[in-house]
Amino acid sequence: xxxEVDVTILETLRPPMLKFARxxxxxxxxxxxxxxxxxxxxWAKPGQFDGRASLKTYLFGILKNKVADKLRARYRDKFxxxxxxxxxxxxxxxxxxxxxxDEQVSRWAEPDGELATRQFLDVLDICLNHLPxxxxxxxxxxxxxxxxxxxxxxxxxxxxxxxxxxxxxxxKSIQLCMTQRWFGxxxxxx
Amino acid sequence: MHCKxxxxxxSSGQIKDMPWGKKTATLSHVWICGKCRNFRRNDELLSGYxxxxxxxxxxxxxxx
Numbered sequence: 001x002x003x004e005v006d007v008t009i010l011e012t013l014r015p016p017m018l019k020f021a022r023x024x025x026x027x028x029x030x031x032x033x034x035x036x037x038x039x040x041x042x043w044a045k046p047g048q049f050d051g052r053a054s055l056k057t058y059l060f061g062i063l064k065n066k067v068a069d070k071l072r073a074r075y076r077d078k079f080x081x082x083x084x085x086x087x088x089x090x091x092x093x094x095x096x097x098x099x100x101x102d103e104q105v106s107r108w109a110e111p112d113g114e115l116a117t118r119q120f121l122d123v124l125d126i127c128l129n130h131l132p133x134x135x136x137x138x139x140x141x142x143x144x145x146x147x148x149x150x151x152x153x154x155x156x157x158x159x160x161x162x163x164x165x166x167x168x169x170x171x172k173s174i175q176l177c178m179t180q181r182w183f184g185x186x187x188x189x190x
Numbered sequence: 191m192h193c194k195x196x197x198x199x200x201s202s203g204q205i206k207d208m209p210w211g212k213k214t215a216t217l218s219h220v221w222i223c224g225k226c227r228n229f230r231r232n233d234e235l236l237s238g239y240x241x242x243x244x245x246x247x248x249x250x251x252x253x254x
Binding site for chain 2: 124164
C-alpha cells in the first residue's frame with residue numbers, strides 16, 4: 001500500500017527534523033545534509049511508507065540512521081585524540097580522589113511549574129550543544145538515539161573504556177553546565 | 191572507593207549494569223558521602239530531563 005503525501009506536510013516537518021539533527025551534530029551543514037538526505041530517501045521510495053506509523057515517526061526513523069551514518073563518517077577511528085585527555089572535573093578532586101573541601105555539591109531543586117520546566121529544558125538543550133564534538137557524538141548515540149553500547153563502540157571504532165570516558169565526561173559536563181547556567185553556581189562548583 | 195571513582199562509575203552509566211554484589215558495594219559509598227549522594231541524585235534528575243527533552247523533540251507537532 002502506498003499513501004499520497006502532501007509536500008507541505010513534509011515542509012512543516014523539516015524544522016523539527018533539523019532541530020533533532022542539530023542536537024546530534026555539531027556542524028550545521030551536516031544536520032542540513034541529513035535532513036535533505038532523509039527527504040530524498042523518502043521521495044526515492046515513497047511506496048515504502050505504508051501509513052502504519054505516522055509520517056513523522058517514519059521520517060525520524062530514517063533521519064536517525066542518516067545521523068548515525070554522519071557521526072560514523074565524521075568520527076570513526078578518530079578518537080585517539082579525543083577531548084577526554086584532560087577532564088575539567090579533575091580539579092574538583094584531591095589527589096587522593098576525594099572531593100575538594102570547598103566544593104559544594106548542591107542538591108538540585110527541580111524546576112517549579114510548566115514554564116520553569118520548559119526554560120530548564122531550553123538550558124539543557126544549550127548545555128548539550130556545548131559538549132565537545134566527539135563526546136557529544138557518543139552521548140547522542142546512547143542517550144538520544146538509544147543505540148546500545150557495543151553498537152556505538154563498533155560504529156565509531158572506540159574501545160569500551162573510551163566509551164565510558166566519553167559518557168562520564170558528557171554527563172559531568174552537562175551537570176557542571178546546568179549548575180552554572182541554571183542554578184547560578186560558581187565556575188567549578190557543582 | 192574514592193569519590194572520584196564513584197562519580198566516574200555513576201556518570202558513565204556503569205552502575206546499573208553491575209552484578210548485584212558489586213553494585214551494592216559501589217552504592218554503599220553514597221551512604222557515607224553526602225556530596226556523592228547529591229551528585230548521584232542530580233545525575234538521575236538529569237536523566238529524566240534528557241528523556242523529557244527527547245520526548246518533546248519527537249512530539250513537537252508541526253504548525254497546522
